[in-house]
Amino acid sequence: MRSYLFTALLSITLFSSFTVKKSEKQTLIDNRKIQTEINRDSIIEYAKKYLDTPYKYASSDPKKGFDCSGFVSYVFKNFGMNLPRSSGSYKNLGTALKPEDFKVGDILVFYGYKDRTVIGHLGIICEADGMHSKFIHASSGKAQKVTITALDTEHYTKRFYKCINVLPE
Structure with a gap:
C-alpha cells in the first residue's frame, strides 16, 4: 500500500x-x-483610441484613467508585451537611441520635473523627427489627460533622458 x-x-x-x-x-x-x-503604426493607432482619457495617478485602467507608465504599459500589453509599470524602471531599460534613429513606437524617457536624478515621465513617439518628434502620453500637467505633445517644447527638452526601442526589428 x-x-x-x-x-x-x-x-x-x-x-x-x-x-x-x-x-x-x-x-x-x-x-x-x-x-x-507588431506594426509600429498599429501601436500609435491603438494608443490614439485613448486620447482625452483623464490622467489618474497610479492607474493603468482606461475606465478610470492613466498615469504615464500605466498608459505605456497598457498600450504595449495589447500587443503581447509586458513592460514595466513604473517609470523609474525605464532608467536602465534598453539602449539609448540617437535622435536620427527615433522611430514611431519608440519610448521617450524623461526625468521628473523637480529632480533630474529620478525618471518621472514616459511617452510613445507618434511622429518621428529626431528631437522635433511628437509623442503621445498621459500628462499630469495642464492637459491632465492622454494627449500628443511636441518633444521640442522647452519643458520636455530640458527633462529628456533617452529614447529606447522595445520592439523587435
Missing part, C-alpha cells in the same frame, strides 16, 4: 512538471510570434 501511494505521488509530480514546462514553452513561442507581428 505504501509503495502504491509513493508511485502515485511520484507520477503526479512528474506529470505536473512536464505540463508546466510545456505551457511555459508555449507562452514563450506565442510571445515571440506576437512581437514579430
Whole structure:
C-alpha cells in the first residue's frame, strides 16, 4: 500500500512538471510570434483610441484613467508585451537611441520635473523627427489627460533622458 501511494505521488509530480514546462514553452513561442507581428503604426493607432482619457495617478485602467507608465504599459500589453509599470524602471531599460534613429513606437524617457536624478515621465513617439518628434502620453500637467505633445517644447527638452526601442526589428 505504501509503495502504491509513493508511485502515485511520484507520477503526479512528474506529470505536473512536464505540463508546466510545456505551457511555459508555449507562452514563450506565442510571445515571440506576437512581437514579430507588431506594426509600429498599429501601436500609435491603438494608443490614439485613448486620447482625452483623464490622467489618474497610479492607474493603468482606461475606465478610470492613466498615469504615464500605466498608459505605456497598457498600450504595449495589447500587443503581447509586458513592460514595466513604473517609470523609474525605464532608467536602465534598453539602449539609448540617437535622435536620427527615433522611430514611431519608440519610448521617450524623461526625468521628473523637480529632480533630474529620478525618471518621472514616459511617452510613445507618434511622429518621428529626431528631437522635433511628437509623442503621445498621459500628462499630469495642464492637459491632465492622454494627449500628443511636441518633444521640442522647452519643458520636455530640458527633462529628456533617452529614447529606447522595445520592439523587435
